[in-house]
Amino acid sequence: MTRHYNFCAGPAALPTAVLERAREEMLDYQGRGLSVMEMSHRSDEYVAIAEKAEADLRELLNVPSNYRILFTQGGATQQFAAVPWNLLGPGGTANFIETGIWGKKAIQEARHLFGAAHVAASSAESGHVAVPRQQDIALSSDAAYLHFTPNETIGGLAFDYLPHTQREDGIEVPLVADLSSSILSAPLDVSRYGVIYAGAQKNIGPAGLVVVIVREDLLDRARDDMPTLFSYRQLAEAGSMINTPATYSWYLAGLVFDWLKNDVGxxxxxxxxxxxxxxxxxxxxxxxxxxxxxxxxxxxxxxxxxxxxxxxxxxxxxxxxxxxxxxxxxxxxxxxxxxxxxxxxxxxxxxxxxxxxxxxxxxxxxx
Amino acid sequence: MTRHYNFCAGPAALPTAVLERAREEMLDYQGRGLSVMEMSHRSDEYVAIAEKAEADLRELLNVPSNYRILFTQGGATQQFAAVPWNLLGPGGTANFIETGIWGKKAIQEARHLFGAAHVAASSAESGHVAVPRQQDIALSSDAAYLHFTPNETIGGLAFDYLPHTQREDGIEVPLVADLSSSILSAPLDVSRYGVIYAGAQKNIGPAGLVVVIVREDLLDRARDDMPTLFSYRQLAEAGSMINTPATYSWYLAGLVFDWLKNDVGxxxxxxxxxxxxxxxxxxxxxxxxxxxxxxxxxxxxxxxxxxxxxxxxxxxxxxxxxxxxxxxxxxxxxxxxxxxxxxxxxxxxxxxxxxxxxxxxxxxxxx
CATH class of the missing domain: 3.90.1150.10 (Aspartate Aminotransferase, domain 1)
Incomplete structure (x- = not known):
């Protein structure tokens, strides 16, 4: 067996120790006589796997108790649609800081679905070589939230600060971050965010899983006309099991969290x-x-x-x-x-x- | 290692031969020095895996050339929303045969998102012990399609015939089937359907993957206001790679298709x-x-x-x-x-x- 060095942007390298453990447990999870892939998502053994993964992630990121952690599907691209449906509320406009291709895609999806999206700041004119500074961020008067991409995977451009989100009328709107390519790379002050989401296929696990961390008071903002699986409130109420979740990916994410805690420290x-x-x-x-x-x-x-x-x-x-x-x-x-x-x-x-x-x-x- | 007999309704048992092969290839796929989980979805080796899976499925089900096969996410539940968005068109109503809990959920999601859903026939009064007969199916005059559940996983109720879909005005509307729990269990005449979809976690592979088979002429019916990832047309144009697909699940599905072809016959x-x-x-x-x-x-x-x-x-x-x-x-x-x-x-x-x-x-x- 050979393991080369893999610099792929995503789906990306996984820890060898995680893959070895997954291989070990592939046909028979801890003597239960079946693979994790073959378990009912509502079985005691699978629920224990899912809950441990969530608890370890909560501990790693020091997620405050008034935040819910969701394990869902469709990649960050699905969240480009889910975020406005959950956060826009009546009459608000989604605001964005654009620092590269992924931020731009988030803007396009919000515009496509909801007609409007306000670019509060952009690094496009500079060719995305430096992020806008705080004083360059101009929220719209009806901003419902401010979305940004702390680390742009394609351009290699990262924020060095956390944007403030106060509108002219003094109201502070939720900060929303697509952390797909930098989550878990360093400690994070979750309390500064309204919503964090991250596609798993860089620092969490296999492609197809998405982790969403949402402040509890935002769960009731959602519009009514959204696909059930997009609803943060319903996902939270169902423990991310409105329907069968991506059970094996969730398990592998748990192995990565465990590796981060216990192998990396x-x-x-x-x-x-x-x-x-x-x-x-x-x-x-x-x-x-x-x-x-x-x-x-x-x-x-x-x-x-x-x-x-x-x-x-x-x-x-x-x-x-x-x-x-x-x-x-x-x-x-x-x-x-x-x-x-x-x-x-x-x-x-x-x-x-x-x-x-x-x-x-x-x-x-x-x- | 022990392998017990697993009668789970889903996520369900996978062929032991498939899990053994996945285990064998877990850390190093055919000497490439990385796991399938760690491959770029746009790399030559991964594209070959994905294309072989699709070709094997096409061969197994004898899928006609005017049908596209999509590999997407979110389970059948996400398709409960995606189907009406793709097929309703302007002014049409979704029609349903209700034979159990899953069909009912599909009805509820269409109603929730689009305000109306017509139950063309139901076995509810009989307690879902026999499916409605052809003469009991009453399509609405504006029916855009007829959705049914050939095999209801919870009730254990299966259709013994394929419903005809002619409206009173003579127009034949597409037949749509949630085949999650019976796809690949027997040969299928795909040409009789407009859309087939199936969550993977029964007869295809791990939970999180959904296979959609759609007749090409239906790709242009869709409403504009839908999440990009729901669009059959855009998924088809992008080879199911609008964004990163559930690569490892797709690979495992391919191993199952290969097993069906070559081990089962x-x-x-x-x-x-x-x-x-x-x-x-x-x-x-x-x-x-x-x-x-x-x-x-x-x-x-x-x-x-x-x-x-x-x-x-x-x-x-x-x-x-x-x-x-x-x-x-x-x-x-x-x-x-x-x-x-x-x-x-x-x-x-x-x-x-x-x-x-x-x-x-x-x-x-x-x-």
């Missing part, structure tokens, strides 16, 4: 590792004449590190040789080209060391 | 096995003084066999002893009580033999 420890990993990679890029990253240093993502080669004719050789060296999935997103190294929690520091060594070697030979 | 062979299994179980019930099943023989489900004990005070002993004998998940649905043996494709004939032997023995000792 929690989010402070994870944060320190992620800092070292990204510091090393950006240092290698900045110290090179061949590689470059355009993002303002203060807004550089610790999870997704895009970079280009000074001579794009070297791109395909770089990718072929990297793969031969066991460094997978370094190709940049099809919309932007170049390279991207996604260095999520499950990508070990040794992978970054190997990547940096390869980059240096490639530059010496070909740069 | 196709749906005719599967059908013969399923006939034998259900014939044996119903014969045991009918030949007993302790057990009974209320469904009209012609409408008895071959997948879900509910039965009650003449003395319900024996229920808990029956369940405890069954579990001790390695026969899991025989408890009936919480809404109806009694027992239910779900004998999907992955439940081997030996499991039914063991169940029948246990039932006979229990009756002799306790009946």
């Amino acid at each position: 929690g989010l402070d420890a994870m944060d320190a590792i992620n800092q070292r990993k990204s510091d090393k990679l950006y240092a290698a890029i900045d110290g090179s004449a061949l590689y470059s990253n355009p993002i303002a240093p203060i807004n550089r993502s610790r999870m997704n590190v895009p970079f280009v080669l000074a001579d794009s004719r070297l791109d395909s050789d770089f990718l072929v040789e990297a793969e031969q060296a066991g460094l997978l999935n370094l190709k940049g997103h099809r919309s932007v080209g170049g390279m991207r190294a996604s260095i999520y929690n499950a990508v070990p520091e040794a992978a970054v060391d190997a990547l940096v060594a390869f980059m240096n070697d490639f530059e010496q030979r070909r740069g | 196709g749906l005719d062979a599967m059908d013969a096995i399923n006939q034998r299994k259900s014939d044996k179980l119903y014969a045991a019930i009918d030949g007993s003084a302790l057990y009974s099943n209320p469904i009209a023989p012609i409408n008895r489900s071959r997948m879900n066999v509910p039965f009650v004990l003449a003395d319900s005070r024996l229920d808990s002993d029956f369940l405890v002893e069954a579990e001790q004998a390695g026969l899991l998940n025989l408890k009936g649905h919480r809404s109806v009580g009694g027992m239910r043996a779900s004998i999907y494709n992955a439940v081997p004939e030996a499991a039914v033999d063991a169940l029948v032997a246990f039932m006979n023995d229990f009756e002799q000792r306790r009946g």
Whole structure:
């Protein structure tokens, strides 16, 4: 068996220890005589798995007791629709800070479904190399909430601060964050958010699962005319089991939470590792004449590190040789080209060391 | 390692051979150095997995070339909303045949979202022990489609015929089927349907995945105001990859399709096995003084066999002893009580033999 270093942006690398445990339990979960995949979601053993996962996530993120954690489906893209349905209420407008492709998609879906979406700030004019500052954020007078993308997976642009959300009339509206590509990479002050959501396929588990964390007082805001499965209130009341949830993905997410708690030692420890990993990679890029990253240093993502080669004719050789060296999935997103190294929690520091060594070697030979 | 016989209604038993192969490939898919869970959904190796799954399903069900196969999320419950959004068009009304709890939920969701749903026929008055006959089905004059549930998982009630869908004005409307609990149990004439959908967690794979088979000419009927991920047209255009699909579940479904083709020998062979299994179980019930099943023989489900004990005070002993004998998940649905043996494709004939032997023995000792 071979395990290569996998820099995929998502579905992304999972901890080897998690996959080993899943393999061990695949046909017979702890002597019960069946796979987790084959369990009724309402059985005692499965409910215990689901509840442990939720409790571990709550502990890891220090989620306050007035927040509910939901495990649902459809990726962040489904939440682009679910958030306005749950939070708009009558007469409000969804507000957005646009810092890249995923934020833009969230705006488009809100506009498509509800006719209006207000872009309170955007980094588009700068080419998304630095996030808007607080003073540049202009909420609409009827803002119902402010949505932003703390870490843009494709552009590699990350917020260095948490936006304030006070409208001109003094009302503070909920802050909503698509944390798909940075959740669990560092501690988080959940109490500052109204809604957090995250597609699982970067730092949580397999694709198809989405985690939503919602402040309890927001559960009753929803419009009536929404698909039942989109309703945060109904999901919360049903313990995320309005219908059969993605049981196996939820179980795997639980194994990742357990790994973060017990193998890594929690989010402070994870944060320190992620800092070292990204510091090393950006240092290698900045110290090179061949590689470059355009993002303002203060807004550089610790999870997704895009970079280009000074001579794009070297791109395909770089990718072929990297793969031969066991460094997978370094190709940049099809919309932007170049390279991207996604260095999520499950990508070990040794992978970054190997990547940096390869980059240096490639530059010496070909740069 | 122990593998018990699992009669769960869903998430249900999977073929042991499929789980063994998934275990084998869990950390390193065919020497690529990563798990299928860790692959980009747009990578060559994952696209090959996804396309093979689709091709095998198309071959198994003999799906005509003017039908598209979609792999999406949210369970059948999400399709209760997606179907009307895709098929209602302007001014039409969704029509339903109600034969149990799942059909009723589909009616409720259409009514909730679109204000109206017409029950063209119902077996409710009879207590859902026989399906309505063709002459009892009264479509509304503005019927946009007719939805039915060929196999009701909870009641164990199955259609013995395919309803005709001609309105009074002569127009034939699309037939829509929730085939969650019977798809792939026997050959199917797909050309008779407009839309087929099925949650994966019975005969296809793990919970969270839904397969939709839709006739191409229906792709353009949809209303504009729907969540992007609900759109059959957009899913079809994007090869089910508008966003990241449930990649690992899709892969597992592919392993199940491969097992059906190559281990079982196709749906005719599967059908013969399923006939034998259900014939044996119903014969045991009918030949007993302790057990009974209320469904009209012609409408008895071959997948879900509910039965009650003449003395319900024996229920808990029956369940405890069954579990001790390695026969899991025989408890009936919480809404109806009694027992239910779900004998999907992955439940081997030996499991039914063991169940029948246990039932006979229990009756002799306790009946």
